[in-house]
Amino acid sequence: MKQLKNDRFLKALFRQPVDKTPVWMMRQAGRYLPEYRQVRSKAGDFMSLCKNTELACEVTLQPLERFELDAAILFSDILTIPDAMGLGLYFEEGEGPKFRKPVRSEADIEQLQVVNTAKDLSYVTDAVSMIRRELNGRVPLIGFSGSPWTLATYMIEGQSSRDFARAKTMLYTQPELMHQLLEKLTLSVIDYLNAQIRAGAQVVQIFDTWGGALEHQAYKMFSLAYMQRIVKGLITHADGRDVPVILFTKGGGHWLEVMASTGCHCLGLDWTVDIGEGKKRVGSQVSLQGNMDPAVLRADKQTIESQVQTILQSFGSGNGHIFNLGHGITPDIDPAKAKIFVDAVHRFSEG
């Protein structure tokens, strides 16, 4: 076990005391940074950047040069697993992710093979190893995956969707087929996240971007149950440390209690939840990560600082708060505003 120069993030995840509230930003390595756009244009398309170990490492580290962030997160996409399954992930400028071969029939699902990360996704673990080496103990490194339900929605719809018509039709008309798909994805995610942990990820986050679109019982059966299996299937200890798991269901504010009971260490919150109320609801079971609306970063310094203070005050005293946005930072944000945000978290939480 190598010494970490800054372990504030890990401490907060385990609800231990910290000198100031740790902070990172979802999608902190991204299009809002001019230095990212430069590397991206060198790499070509988005997936070429993800698959280029050196460049993926470079963009992962970029935001740490600008801001006093307390964690790095692997630069990659949540949809690498279905891509490795042969669906053909691609991105069109200004639009979301798309698949060339969406999954539509029973035969499509039967043909899918559980991903073997070592063979099919070595570009991800290579990047994790290199980033970890380059970080050299500066801050912890987060690995991540999409949740099985979130991966399934993209695989079935072929792209992002407003009401998930095809995915929900399968869920309600062919629940067994949906479970079969989710089963394969769950085994793949376990393999994938464990490979990231072995390669050096010190924390993992499961992004359940579309769990919040589900009816409350369906959420438990088709999204949460599989995330719980992932939590139970992960390596709990690596490199001399416990490996904490963060669960983030966007729009899942109703369900914090059941999410906390999965055995995960931390829940990500979006901005619709009052973090102080969230804390009351989950008690000492888990730490909480969040939850400023990224839209606030379009406002002036004073507004950003006042929103940061409001959230810190709502969380109140006690351990277990990791500051973050309630969703990814958007491409239109001025990096100077991100700096105001990060600095404000540290300044107002210190001492």
Next chain:
Amino acid sequence: MKQLKNDRFLKALFRQPVDKTPVWMMRQAGRYLPEYRQVRSKAGDFMSLCKNTELACEVTLQPLERFELDAAILFSDILTIPDAMGLGLYFEEGEGPKFRKPVRSEADIEQLQVVNTAKDLSYVTDAVSMIRRELNGRVPLIGFSGSPWTLATYMIEGQSSRDFARAKTMLYTQPELMHQLLEKLTLSVIDYLNAQIRAGAQVVQIFDTWGGALEHQAYKMFSLAYMQRIVKGLITHADGRDVPVILFTKGGGHWLEVMASTGCHCLGLDWTVDIGEGKKRVGSQVSLQGNMDPAVLRADKQTIESQVQTILQSFGSGNGHIFNLGHGITPDIDPAKAKIFVDAVHRFSEG
């Protein structure tokens, strides 16, 4: 006061005992009905249909011929107010609503005039009067409007939006300007709904489609506060009866307690909320409307019936449940499935 042949819906809104649970469907007059599509093709575009009194009346009544619905809802759009303000509402096939002249600047907002329904939206009140006459006491008639925040988002974005970048930027950078816009919309909605009540609407519903996108404090200040003012500004008694108000914030499941305290009579729930838990939270303050995921209507008879039973059982005994979908019925639904749904609600709740 004329006798209503079926007042189950009104009784449930006031939490009085009923013989079976009343049911209606958001967007029950719509594209999933072949007879609607026929009238629509006669009328031309969507707004021409809204503005044609006879045809708007005809399509309002169509679903009542097919299904044993306990309420009729005015056929119209939530965006008639901004259209009357001169923004130029139009619809492109397969896409959501759009405005020719979105509101972007301070000058744009200053120029907006509070709507005078009698002058600017008489096509709506004419339709209400005619529908009420044609209904002839069969079931109560619901009037409706978009909430000020929801109208404002469309007016600023110019169309529906994934993250409401422009509207939230205004909210955080020019909150006073946003309040100025919401103020004009609030006065317009009060005038509009009161005109509908005078013309014969026996119930009104406020559709806050995008309130759920807001940060929890911003929701209270920029959406809920204005809906509360509307509730307080409405005619409470007309035609010998109290006029109940239904508040529906999609994605507002966190906020039921504060919504209930506005003085409204009923809360609409989307499918992310367990209606039984919702009932515990709001107690006897309000009745509850909802909340099956419309996607369930793509499933078979058995699944639809079992979902209806689950929701009825979750609500449990006691008064004050109006069955509905958690959002509008979608164009791809087989009308036979809608019939299964409506009949199941009555059959399983009877006696």
